[in-house]
Amino acid sequence: MSAVYDPLADAVFERVRECIDTANHQLGIQLTYPDTSLSLRGRAAGTAHPSQWRLRFNPVLLQQSPHVFFEEVIPHEVCHLVTFALYGRVKPHGSQWRTLMETVFQAPANTTHQLDITAVQGKTFAYACHCGKVALTVRRHNKVQRGEASYRCKRCHQTLMPVSAVL
Numbered sequence: 001m002s003a004v005y006d007p008l009a010d011a012v013f014e015r016v017r018e019c020i021d022t023a024n025h026q027l028g029i030q031l032t033y034p035d036t037s038l039s040l041r042g043r044a045a046g047t048a049h050p051s052q053w054r055l056r057f058n059p060v061l062l063q064q065s066p067h068v069f070f071e072e073v074i075p076h077e078v079c080h081l082v083t084f085a086l087y088g089r090v091k092p093h094g095s096q097w098r099t100l101m102e103t104v105f106q107a108p109a110n111t112t113h114q115l116d117i118t119a120v121q122g123k124t125f126a127y128a129c130h131c132g133k134v135a136l137t138v139r140r141h142n143k144v145q146r147g148e149a150s151y152r153c154k155r156c157h158q159t160l161m162p163v164s165a166v167l
Contacts, residue, residue: 008066009038012057015070019078019105026104031085034078038062045069046077050084075105127160129153134160 016036024031032053040047040056046069047056055077062069082104083090083097090096098109124135127144131153136144143149144162151160 008062009059011066012036012038012062012069012074015074016055016078019075020082023078023082023100023104027082027086029085031082034081045073048077048080048084050081053081055081072107072110075101075107076110079105126163127151128163129158129160130156131158133163136160 013036017033020031020033023029035052035054036057037055038057038059040058041060042058045058045061048054049056057069057073057077061073079097079101080092082100086100087096093109093111101107101109123138125138125141127134127136127141129152134153136151140149140151141162144151144160152158153160
């Protein structure tokens, strides 16, 4: 069975190589191209695994917003690798990373994306506190149900309770 040609996937791999080449040129270093895949699921647009020299991107979010991926998401994740290569383990979005994002990649040093995640957001469960309703993911809901975890509201610090238990 032959693989289906995906020009958008090829463009992602090429953009990763361009970002590495830019870092190598501007910083006078010789980084290799990372292992890159379009295998990420969930709400994250991309993840960097510096110690494995690997990048993963979300193909659903890529299809929805390729321009944002090429201008922001890919440089963001490559910058994590470059930061690791230069400084070792430091804060993921710390001063070293921010400086490289702005100077080497000339991209905004945003820590999160603003992409529409409705197409990739899984089922959620309604929980509540004094502030109102909060949606928990399936994973967190199951941990609550098994008694393995409890979660608190970030504002009022009350333990979140399933909506049915609140009524």
